[in-house]
Amino acid sequence: MSTPKATDLGGRALDFVMGIVEAPINGFERLMGRKRMPYLFLAPNLILFGIFTFLPIAIAVGYAFTGGTGLFVSERPFVGFDNFRQLLQCEDYFRPGSCRESLFWTAVWNTLWFVGFNVTATLLVALVTALILNRAMAARGFFRAMFFYPVLLSPVVIGLIWKWFLDRNGLLNAFLQMLGVPPEIFLLEVGWSRFFVVVVSVWFHMGFYTLILLAGLQAIPKDLYEAAAIDAASPRRTLLRITLPLLGPNLLVVLILLMIRSVQIFDEAWVLTNGGGPGTANSFIVQYIYQMAFGSDLRLFGLASAASVLMGLVLLALTLIQLRLGRKMES
Template structure:
């Protein structure tokens, strides 16, 4: 009897050990380092709340935080809504649909470095996008070298790369919806658009919850595309929190301050995830 009670915990033990080593231990270590002055060369020196005070007084921190929230506000709705219609499109039973599903997923499996370099060429002053604008009789735009457009140009790449991934999550949800519901809605005279609003989207609520949480976390920790495409510039206009952490930790070797920013980022991400869970659970109860 005792063995049967212990057995489930024994099965959970390996996973808990892995999580402890790669997630919880580094998290505790980061919290400790956030209260120290540490630059790798010397041993950590406890300084209390000094790093957090420096962070609060830093204009660059607040600018990076604001741009991270801007990223969140623009990218997350796009990655929650657009893949739904893309999933509906590739859920049709037509010849060769497997090719289109694979084609839409190609950006997901492509290296971010390759994607970033390719889009830098597209956004270049003499690049493809400005060439198209020139053919249309419009003036060219400094997509990555202007403070007003740089971060939005990078956002477009994040959305483009993530569409296929979230499309697959929605596609799995769509294929679990009984076809009888659509037939009943069609008999009642509902148009295709009304079927999407009143049948598809409500039944995709669990998938929407997953996508909203995953895309929120991804938007909060965006780094690779900014590093490759803009380097946080021009004039820090595309610098986000994670890029600031990287810069402080590996360019300036200010590990204590970087850890403090990381702890704040963890707290914000946790709060956003909890809010997403509560909002979506309430919607499910209402439905």
């Protein structure tokens, strides 16, 4: 019987290690008393949050008001609102070319268009899928799992899989050729590449939102539907008077969450479009920040931080709306 012995040995080794870990912690307890123990248990977490989350937030705002190429605040001259002025100086905001920082405004407009299309498409697809799955379908678990699978994949993997699917020699072109349509290099054409960035984003994330909406649908009391059936209400009436109003708060939360995440589009689009191409057709705000700060040797940390602060304000506004909605839902 070697297996029980092995686990026994592992258990004893763990006990030994824990004995060593335990000694100073128990010492602290004897010295400071039981009442102070929660502070000790919280310490590792709070120290890490302090250094890697709260400190960066504190620096972020200050950073946006400095210039130069130095890394540390002490090496950077204070420039006031120069970075913001550079970002916001524009003759006509609808024509990025007329702006001092035309790349930024190209990214802003690209992001706005993306958010509009992506939020609409994802919400529609997720809602329809959730409504279908909410009917007592056979194999519901299988389909729910199937739609959810892409959510777990890495954005790099998704970018590459789709890049290959849309390749000149890829499956989509092979299919089109069967139908007699000439092949197209989708990712080198402005319109198609933008279209497929949205398609890939919907493909990637819709399973997540379907899951949230489905949970909301299943929380609607069944007797409401039974009552509607007794009254012989039409399906349209049932949907408009029962399902959608009761799903409403869920839909709003999903909508805001989708907006918050869509504004931050970067990873999969970066891989799929070879860094925002063709040209700057798919260059988004996060990509602009990344490129200003890390993409070249220029290291324009001040400008990148100023752009981060502007995006952060938009996200903060969306988050506050979400919190308010969440509180309304609870009450």
